[in-house]
Amino acid sequence: MILLRDILYKVTIDKVIGNTAVAIRNIDFDSRKIGLDDVFVAIRGTVSDGHSFIKMAADKGAIAIVCEEIPSETINGITYVQVEDSHQALAMMASNYFGNPSEDLKLIGVTGTNGKTTVSTLLYDLFTKAGYEVGLLSTVKILVGKKEFKATHTTPDSITINEYLRKMVDAGVEFCFMEVSSHGIHQKRTEGLSFKGGIFTNLSHDHLDYHKDFKEYRDVKKLFFDRLPKTAFALVNADDKNGPVMLQNTAAYSYTYALKSHADYRAQILENQFNGLLLKINNNELWVRLIGAFNAYNLLAIYATAELLGLETIEILQLMSTLESVDGRFQHLISEKNITAIVDYAHTPDALKNVLETINSIRTGNESLITVVGCGGDRDVTKRPKMGNIAASLSTKVIFTSDNPRNEDPEKIIAQIEAGVGAEHFKKTLSITERKQAIKTACQLAEERDIILIAGKGHETYQEIQGERFEFDDFKIVQELLKALNK
Numbered sequence: 383m384i385l386l387r388d389i390l391y392k393v394t395i396d397k398v399i400g401n402t403a404v405a406i407r408n409i410d411f412d413s414r415k416i417g418l419d420d421v422f423v424a425i426r427g428t429v430s431d432g433h434s435f436i437k438m439a440a441d442k443g444a445i446a447i448v449c450e451e452i453p454s455e456t457i458n459g460i461t462y463v464q465v466e467d468s469h470q471a472l473a474m475m476a477s478n479y480f481g482n483p484s485e486d487l488k489l490i491g492v493t494g495t496n497g498k499t500t501v502s503t504l505l506y507d508l509f510t511k512a513g514y515e516v517g518l519l520s521t522v523k524i525l526v527g528k529k530e531f532k533a534t535h536t537t538p539d540s541i542t543i544n545e546y547l548r549k550m551v552d553a554g555v556e557f558c559f560m561e562v563s564s565h566g567i568h569q570k571r572t573e574g575l576s577f578k579g580g581i582f583t584n585l586s587h588d589h590l591d592y593h594k595d596f597k598e599y600r601d602v603k604k605l606f607f608d609r610l611p612k613t614a615f616a617l618v619n620a621d622d623k624n625g626p627v628m629l630q631n632t633a634a635y636s637y638t639y640a641l642k643s644h645a646d647y648r649a650q651i652l653e654n655q656f657n658g659l660l661l662k663i664n665n666n667e668l669w670v671r672l673i674g675a676f677n678a679y680n681l682l683a684i685y686a687t688a689e690l691l692g693l694e695t696i697e698i699l700q701l702m703s704t705l706e707s708v709d710g711r712f713q714h715l716i717s718e719k720n721i722t723a724i725v726d727y728a729h730t731p732d733a734l735k736n737v738l739e740t741i742n743s744i745r746t747g748n749e750s751l752i753t754v755v756g757c758g759g760d761r762d763v764t765k766r767p768k769m770g771n772i773a774a775s776l777s778t779k780v781i782f783t784s785d786n787p788r789n790e791d792p793e794k795i796i797a798q799i800e801a802g803v804g805a806e807h808f809k810k811t812l813s814i815t816e817r818k819q820a821i822k823t824a825c826q827l828a829e830e831r832d833i834i835l836i837a838g839k840g841h842e843t844y845q846e847i848q849g850e851r852f853e854f855d856d857f858k859i860v861q862e863l864l865k866a867l868n869k
């Protein structure tokens with residue numbers, strides 16, 4: 383039996399009406415999910431205000447209401463707890479409710495604009511190969527040991543996080559690697575978690591639809607490091623100008639990694655080819671199967687983290703040489719007619735530029751690079767012309783298409799992307815709204831040795847149009863089309 387007062391431990395409370403020694407069942411922040419004897423936490427959201435659903439929660443049987451403002455009319459038999467910050471209260475209560483599972487495993491958070499999924503997934507793979515029970519909370523999936531669950535967010539809400547951490551502890555998981563998104567930090571989804579380490583990959587233009595400006599976006603990321611305890615480590619990319627900023631106010635042990643700057647962990651790219659990278663990490667040479675300079679950063683972060691968590695250098699290097707690319711992250715196939723198709727999740731200007739530059743740096747002769755790309759609806763509109771410009775300047779041919787249009791008109795999105803294309807590049811672009819048709823056209827245009835890049839959706843297996851999700855898998859589709867076209 384869990385009492386309300388037990389889960390309120392460490393929550394900053396302003397006022398209580400009623401009894402906190404009552405037994406509770408579940409906690410939820412969504413009134414629609416409230417059942418008998420549950421606790422409803424009213425959150426002021428980005429669309430609506432949870433406080434307007436307090437009555438609904440009470441009608442559905444809530445035994446307690448946690449809110450920032452107690453309603454003028456209260457109901458006998460329901461306990462009202464007024465807190466300073468509902469988001470924070472929810473996170474602390476969720477952790478208490480599940481028995482503070484983050485304290486019983488080594489939890490590592492990965493933050494930054496790009497590379498979170500790659501770094502956390504490869505750390506999961508490496509520690510699993512090293513024989514540990516490992517957990518993963520990522521954009522692509524949630525793993526409790528080998529058991530897989532569907533992910534809905536990069537960083538889920540605090541109830542979901544703690545629920546999975548509980549499952550992990552119960553399953554004997556020792557290390558958990560999780561992505562920490564800026565939305566997650568801002569909405570305090572990770573508050574109250576006990577982190578053993580934090581990793582910063584890089585910071586570039588993204589999510590300026592949600593954050594006021596770049597400074598706010600950067601400061602939200604920094605908040606994650608500001609909150610790390612002094613028993614944790616903070617590992618940052620020193621080649622990113624915001625790397626040192628992340629360390630300014632952290633109590634954690636600080637470490638840096640870099641390819642160009644002075645740092646605690648250093649690497650050099652000796653060779654960069656289509657079949658892998660030859661790296662020199664702290665004076666050890668190592669072949670990895672991942673491609674592209676940006677992956678050298680990801681791999682160096684992985685190496686440093688594994689060392690900081692106590693694995694032996696020799697073992698780390700041996701296991702790193704066996705790592706394979708993550709789903710939808712530079713995932714590629716070579717067709718019968720020797721056409722290379724690459725599916726990549728690059729959905730930001732910086733990531734798209736990286737992927738295109740990576741492909742161009744590995745291209746040997748006069749083979750064409752045909753890029754298929756779009757931008758998601760209901761998301762940052764300022765990235766659209768930037769991505770249009772990058773795609774057109776760095777490819778031989780570009781087909782603009784839909785990503786997940788969501789509630790926007792896909793043709794308007796495409797027009798905003800096209801607006802960024804310089805006049806000198808316009809001739810090499812065309813626009814085909816239907817994504818499958820766009821991929822098919824790329825396959826028809828491709829000749830022997832050409833490269834097709836399909837960017838933006840990576841591992842996603844759906845396309846979201848007007849609130850509905852239709853089955854769609856870039857990798858499967860390009861594979862089938864190339865075969866059907868005998869290419």
Ligand SMILES: CC(=O)N[C@H]1[C@@H](OP(=O)(O)OP(=O)(O)OC[C@H]2O[C@@H](n3ccc(=O)[nH]c3=O)[C@H](O)[C@@H]2O)O[C@H](CO)[C@@H](O)[C@@H]1O[C@H](C)C(=O)N[C@@H](C)C(=O)N[C@H](CCC(=O)O)C(=O)O
Pocket residue numbers: 411412413414424425426427428429430431432433435534535536537538539540563564565566569
């Ligand atoms: C913009 C955003 O981040 N929204 C998240 C936020 O919802 P919100 O604040 O908009 O909620 P709201 O609709 O205003 O409702 C306010 C409150 O009223 C409650 N409510 C609402 C209706 C009702 O009938 N009863 C009721 O109680 C809601 O449950 C909520 O508690 O809090 C919810 C619970 O945690 C999240 O599920 C939701 O994620 C939405 C679905 C989303 O799309 N988020 C994306 C942008 C996101 O978080 N992405 C990042 C990754 C980004 C990246 O790095 O690429 C992620 O970590 O996944």
Ligand SMILES: Nc1ncnc2c1ncn2[C@@H]1O[C@H](COP(=O)(O)OP(=O)(O)OP(=O)(O)O)[C@@H](O)[C@H]1O
Pocket residue numbers: 494495496497498499500501521536561583584676677679680710711712726727728729732733734736737840
């Ligand atoms: N270290 C890096 N620096 C720059 N670009 C990268 C890096 N790692 C991966 N990328 C590129 O960014 C894309 C997204 O990578 P990844 O999924 O690992 O990032 P993420 O931070 O998890 O993104 P999201 O915010 O969408 O969850 C990849 O497909 C790749 O093209």
Ligand SMILES: N[C@H](CCC[C@H](N)C(=O)O)C(=O)O
Pocket residue numbers: 536729757758759761785786838839842
């Ligand atoms: N986590 C990101 C994913 C974007 C992926 C892209 N395919 C899109 O739909 O815009 C977001 O929700 O903004």
Ligand SMILES: [Mg+2]
Pocket residue numbers: 498499520521522536561
């Ligand atoms: Mg991710």
